[in-house]
Amino acid sequence: MGSGTTKSDGAQPSGKPWPPRGSTPTIWLSVIPYALAIFLSAFLLFQVEPIIARYILPWFGGTPAVWTTCMLFFQVFLLGGYLYAHLLASHLSPRYQALLHLSLVVCSLVFLPITPEDTWKPDGNENPMLAIVLLLLVTIGAPFLLVSASGPLLQHWFNRIHPTLSPYRLYALSNLGSLLGLVSYPFFVEPQLGLSTQTFLWSTGYSLYVVLVAWSAITLFRFATQNDSSENPGYLTGTKxxxxxxxxxxxxxxxxxxxxxxxxxxxxxxxxxxxxxxxxxxxxxxxxxxxxxxxxxxxxxxxxxxxxxxxxxxxxxxxxxxxxxxxxxxxxxxxxxxxxxxxxxxxxxxxxxxxxxxxxxxxxxxxxxxxxxxxxxxxxxxxxxxxxxxxxxxxxxxxxxxxxxxxxxxxxxxxxxxxxxxxxxxxxxxxxxxxxxxxxxxxxxxxxxSTILTQRNFYGVLRVNEVDIGTEFASRFLYHGRISHGRQFLTPRRLSYPTAYYGPFSGISLAISRHPQQLRLNKLEDRAQQGGLHVGNIGLGVGTIAAYSKPGDTYRFYEINPDVDWIAREYFTYLKDAKGAHRVVLGDGRISLERELANNTRQQFDILSVDAFSGDGIPVHLLTIEAFTLYWEHLKPDGILALHITNLHFDLSPVVRALAREFGKQALWIKDMADRERGNNLSEWVLVTSNQTFLKDPFVNFRIAPWTTLTELLWTDDYSNLFGVVAP
Incomplete structure (x- = not known):
């Protein structure tokens, strides 16, 4: 995507004032609407891109493909805007150009404000790329196309009125607007303004843009009427x-x-x-x-x-x-x-x-x-x-x-x-x-x-690898990008071992094995008839956590990527061998929980684990105040929220500590070292709870690691400063 502004050999900067010194007030007055309209259109064009992508990012799992799909839409509609400008400039007289463009711009006001409706949130069954394109089409399609046409079209109009003045002098204003629109977003707009306010202010700016286009169109119309000519002398005489x-x-x-x-x-x-x-x-x-x-x-x-x-x-x-x-x-x-x-x-x-x-x-x-x-x-x-x-x-x-x-x-x-x-x-x-x-x-x-399967879809690239075949450590791995998301031994003796980040000394293992309800059920002979633990999991991986299920337990997995569900069933056996009941709900975990709550269904989880990674990237929308509010709507009052925060680049403990304090809970850091014998990776979990029995458990207290930092950083849906948690 270019800025929509270029400069030709015939219009190099001369270093002279523009408009030239001594220009009449009429010339200056005719320059102003074009300058303002082009500057504002460039600003709006590049500001709306991060605004709308940021708004819908959590709806589609926070994957990088959300932004690239948005960019595809923007590029295609930028092309449409340029084609529209080219056709108007090539086939219509100045008066009809002004009338048609002004009419369309005024009609596009019906699309304001550009705030996406919640009805566009996916349910997990649609094609995410198509859903994003349709959402953008309905929400910002017409305004974006018309704004994108402004650079070339308004410069063309200016060139008709002032053929002796280079239209490329408007280039600097256009690029300044583009750069300000883009750079101001992460440094000012996102930190200071909520998403709803962002879309409202953009819509207000677009309304002002309509006024400036009207001013420019009236100026062109008057010029064309006074000169009574559809073409400028010498038009299209250069070299192509x-x-x-x-x-x-x-x-x-x-x-x-x-x-x-x-x-x-x-x-x-x-x-x-x-x-x-x-x-x-x-x-x-x-x-x-x-x-x-x-x-x-x-x-x-x-x-x-x-x-x-x-x-x-x-x-x-x-x-x-x-x-x-x-x-x-x-x-x-x-x-x-x-x-x-x-x-x-x-x-x-x-x-x-x-x-x-x-x-x-x-x-x-x-x-x-x-x-x-x-x-x-x-x-x-x-x-x-x-x-x-x-x-x-x-x-x-x-x-x-x-x-x-x-x-x-x-x-x-x-x-x-x-x-x-x-x-x-x-x-x-x-x-x-x-x-x-x-x-x-x-x-x-x-x-x-060592790859035996590769699957690529909207959510990324998944690979299943086999290593150490023929040895007692023969294993099958699931990789998302270059990050391992699960492992299972292939030898019968080790097949049921919970591995990777979910080993017997991991935080999730501690939450499950030492939950007071689990300890009570373990003492009963008819455990299956008494109703076991109800465990929720945002993120499936290869289903390793299911290895901890016991008769009577119910494990509910939320998984956005259907290929992960298929691979977990076809290439790994944790789900098939689970002793308790389990169900996989396809769709973004947070949206699925929101939909269940809207239907008056509270899951009443004893434990809810949040382990939804995209590569080694952070699903920011799962670590905000709004997300935690939703989690505790679905957890029992004495439930345990287990968050997997192992990461190569970021220390998420300040965020989790701040959220725990906000909700009046205690946060426990559980760190497990790598163990090749059992196939365990280094893992870091934070357990958030107010369950006093669990908090006073000597075994739990023995496993708590001291915090390496005491800073806190609170994230919301409107703003999250990821660079504030970069690991030292």
Missing amino acids: LCLIERLLTLALAACGSVVLLASTNQICRDIAVIPFLWVLPLSLYLISFILCFDHPRWYDRRVWVPLLLTSLSAVVYLLLQDYAETEMNLYFQIFIYSAALFACCMACHGELVRLKPSADYLTSFYLMIALGGALGGVFVNLVAPVLFKGYWEFHLGLVATLMLLGLCLYRTMEPLRSSLVLWSGGILWVGGIVAFAGFLGLHIQEQQA
Whole structure:
């Protein structure tokens, strides 16, 4: 997605005041509506993207695909807006352009406010990508399309009225609005304003935009009436792009879009799906547009080609550390991915600058860039999941950047170099690409090692691996991304062992085995007839927790990913071998609990565990005041809330402690060390309860670990500061 503003060779900055000194008040007055409308439209365009995505993120499980699906919608509708602007500019007279656009903008007010209705919350049976697209279409489709058309259309109108003034001077205002709209969200809008207030204020801003469009349209209409002409003299007299240049423009725009979306996926799947990590890549993408189209001096191949090669080498190193024993610092990871993204975007957009046509073909050039961006979004969201078993579109995007850059270098250097220099340089460049692709191939091969099943859907990539076959430690693992989400031994003697994060000394084991109700039931001979424990679990994994069930118990699992449910039944036996009853409810755990509560069904859990991870990312919407309120509606007064907080990058204990204090509960930190013999991983659980019998249990007190920090941080649905809990 570009900012919707570019600059051609025929409109380079002159350094002179704009409008020129000595301009009449009439000229200044005619500039104001266009300047204000273009600035506000750019701000609204980039502000609504994180607002609406943040609003619906918890509804669809907090997965990175929520943002990339939203981005696909935005890119396609940006293309639609540019196409609409191009058709108006090409086929209608100025008066009819003004009348039609103003009429549509006024009619679009019926879509305000843009707050999504709760009726759009998924029930677990629909296609999530289709559900998101339909939700966005109904909620913001028309306003977004019309706002996205403003950049090229209003600049075109301005050029009709003032053919001697460059419309590209409005470029700076548009980019300033875009950047402010994007960057202000995580640093000001999200921390200070609730989601409902955000959507209301955006709707108010859109209403102001309608007023400014009306002002601009009236100015154009008066000009066209006074001049009694449908065309400006000399219109469309510049040089346009040839077919090869058009294809290269599309390819460069698409490649930048692919790298943007794939990088965002790569960052979010292993860290967290939060607006800041959406805004950071998109801001770098936008800044690359601003720099490259501002002036040729900002894209110097002698600088950016070496920087690109260096950053891509760092990415290869980082990828090959996926399964290393030690984890690279979080900020270094973000920096490396961001540097590679920025260098790729500078290369793609810098080469786009070299292809730009004359200002007469303003809207058609915008249209090609938007089409390329949309094609990139379609590839990442629709094509890649079918072609690839992993997130390998990231690898492809990096290789494609090098290939396109090589082609651009060849085109510009061919007239200036001898055949020997071109051939030797070409061989060296192609050899480098092959070597780079080979290292990326090693990363893919490492991911697929020992894999017997790979499933990719909206919620991510799942892999089932088998290791140590033929030994007593023969095991089957479930991986989401690069994080293990469950393990089961394959040998008969160890088959029923609860493993991974759920071993006999884990926090969830302690909650189940030492719950006062469990201790009472264990003393009864007819336990099954007395009614056992009622245990809820947000997150299924491979169903390991079911190994703790006993006759009469009822275990209820909430799982958003249907593939996880299928894999747990087909490749693991914990559910099948469970001694108690169990049920898996498909859909987001929080939404399912909300729906049950709305139907006057309180589950009355003795224990509720929250263990819903996406990669190593944090499901922020499950750790807020609103979420905890819901949990305690479904827990018995003496129930235990067990939260699994094991994480590579974040220490979530301050959040859980603050929530426990808010609800008048005590929080106990239970830490279990890794045990290869029993297949247990290092795990950290926090048990939240006010059950005095449990809290005074000597066995429980023996297992409590002292807090390593005493800070507290309270999260709400409106705001959560993930960087406040980065592990030291």
